[in-house]
Each structure stands twice: as C-alpha cells, then as structure tokens.
Amino acid sequence: MKKYIALIMPLLLILCFSACDLSKTNNDITKEEEPTVNQQEEQNIQQDNKQDVESNNPQDDQQNTESNKQQVDQQNTENEQNSPVVNSDYDPCVEYNIPIPVETHTYDNGDKLILVNKQHAITEDFYPTDMVAVDGSLSTNQGLYFKREAYAAYLKMLGDAKEEGINFLICSTYRSYDTQYSIYHSYIKNYGLEYTNSISAYPGRSEHHTGWAVDITSKAMGYGLDKNFINLPEGQWINDHCHEYGFIVRYLEDKTHITGYSYEPWHLRYVGVDVATEIMSKGITLEEYLGVA
C-alpha cells in the first residue's frame, strides 16, 4: 500500500499545480480584457473633450460629424447597458409642459432649413459643423461661435448698415445644450414655468443650438434684449433689410400661436437669401414655409 501511495502522490501534486496555473492564466486574461472603472471614465472624458474641441473647430466636416455620431451612439449603447433602472413613468414633457417631439435631429447634415422648435427637437450631443469664432469686438458676450455662412452674411449686413449710420452688436449665437439648460432653469427659478415657456426654449428645442440663430442688441438697448428694439432705428433697419442677407425675424408678433414664442424682433435665423425673401415678404414663419404649421 505504501508503495502504491508513493507512486500516486507525485502524480496528484503535478495535476494540482497544473490546475492552479491554468486558473491564474484565465484570471489574468479576463482582467486584461475588461477595462477598469477608471479606464472607462478616462475614455469617456477623452471622448467628451474631443467632442468639445470638434464643436469649436471651424474645420469640422461631415466625416467628423459621422465619426462623432458613431462614438455617441456607441457611448449611448454602453450607457444604456450600464445604467441602473430608472422610473419609467418620468416624462420631462409632462413636468415642463412641453410637447412630445414629433421629430428629433441627431446630427448636423448642413441643412440651413433645419427646423428646431417646441415640437422638433435636437439631441443633447448635436454639434453644429462648419462654425467660426465671432470677432469679440462685434459682440457683447465673448467666445461665441456662429455658422460660417451665417457669419459671413451677418458681417455683410453689418457693413451695409454702418454705411447708413446704423450699428448693432451680437448678443448670442450658438448655444450648447448645457448652456440652454442653465438659461431655461434660471428663467424658471425667476419667472415660473408658464412664462419661461413663452420666452425660452427647453434644452434641445432651441434653434440657437443649430448655430444658425443670432440675437442682436445695441448700445441704445443697453446691450439687452427687449421688444422695444423694433422702435429703434437699428431694430427697424434689421426688420426691413435682414432678408437681403438671408436672415428672417423668426418669432413674429402675430404668429405666437404657431411659433409658441412671444415677439422677438432681436432674434434672427439664417435661411439663405431666397427663402428669407419669400418668408419676410409674405410675413410668414419658417413653420408655414416648411408646411408644418
């Protein structure tokens, strides 16, 4: 019997060490393939930073946009998989008394007639392409970006206005989802929900987010935004001439029932000269022009 055990024991020991080594190797492989939480966070931060840089880069092109979209889609899928179960009854449209969107734009395809309003939304990660920095001496706020085509048209409009002794300044152009979120909630805090919805867009429903809109002010306006703008020479000049440069007054006085917003003589939207001329000569809204009013 002792002789038998003496023969078996070395075999058992060899088998045991082999199994332990195999187990260790499997653990190592698994660990290397799964990124740690910190690595995952780092990837997300890098992705966010990259998107921020691209959103401010005038050299943005369609390829970047598609690449962005793929990254965002991938990130969304990962987030969905990792997200804890949330209350499925929660609906921001109910909480903030805004319509359920009938359409949601997910990326910029360069369409200057893109419709963004209370019913037509834009995703949080929508980044306009082909943006340029606004000359800080021409705006009350600094660090602004504007669609290249719209900015060129604006500069032409401003140059012609100055020749007639009219001067004005940019107050606001492109606004990110986060900026719009802050503005919207600041208004709610100060003025309540109902009034806020008549003057400010819920984040993801502002056409400032597209890069095609601009708010204009002047020294006589105290560099603020107010309906009185139309009673000043600069407000009247813009109302009469903006279409010649491709802009429309987006929220007309008698079209609140269509746009959902009160009159804003300071808020212009770039759509191109031909469309702007038709819209302004007929006194209609972009919604009516597009046949969705």
Ligand SMILES: [Zn+2]
């Ligand atoms: Zn505006």
